[in-house]
Amino acid sequence: MDVKELISEQEWEEAFPIMNQLRSHLNENEYVELVAEAREKDMYRLFALYDQGEIVAVTGFKPMITLYYGRFVWVCDLVTDTHRRSKGHGEKLLSFVHDWALENNYESIALSSGLQRYDAHRFYEEKMDYNKASYVFKRSLT
Template sequence: MTDTAILRHAETDADVLACFDVMQQLRPHLQSPGDFLARVSTQRTQGYCLLAVWEGGKPVALAGYRRVDNLIHGRFIYVDDLVTDEAGRGRGHGERLLAELGTLGRAENRERMVLDTGLANALAQRFYFRCGLLARGLHFSMDLS
């Protein structure tokens, strides 16, 4: 990780659009920067925030998250998206984003941080274990379309 990397939320439409290329590496179904901006705008009404590691004014790693309250976890941070640009992986950006979300959650008296990952994504699972996240359940879903 370089000293020039800063953490900053993508708050403006221009900031969000600048994040498209990195997010598309995690979410290849995103059709265009405009599609991404529209989805983020909708998700913002549900509390979605996009935290980025910026280097030279360009986002190189992203964490999309929400502050959530429910009966199973209480008050928690849910990490929707976590991705580092392929060229910058292995430089500590993911750990830095998760650490910042943990700091934010503790400051807001959140009880935990929660995220989902694919069962076949062994590299991500190993990364999450190294960062102190534990597998505590199995996520089920059903396609409705």
């Protein structure tokens, strides 16, 4: 298994079928536009885990600094192909993010997970040793 940063539009498009399993509200054009803008304006990084040459999991994250967390990495997206779950792919990819953060002098990792995603919560808490730190609130302005 190999982790690779996806930096071209073609690579982002190759990852779309996996990312779309998590971000089903986006079509491919919206996804590519958002990845491009987030990379340009917000230091967003997109990585894929490959198994035998095929993308099996994708993560998108951005390094951040806030007064609450200090220097940390915010995991925006983490998804393993539904047909390849429970094989350690998510753990390997999230561990890669941990290593990237440490190598780049970030102190912690934070993420948000939808209230209905019980399996993901169990994965973060039991497998990856994350703690619930807060609630995330959202308000649409449109």
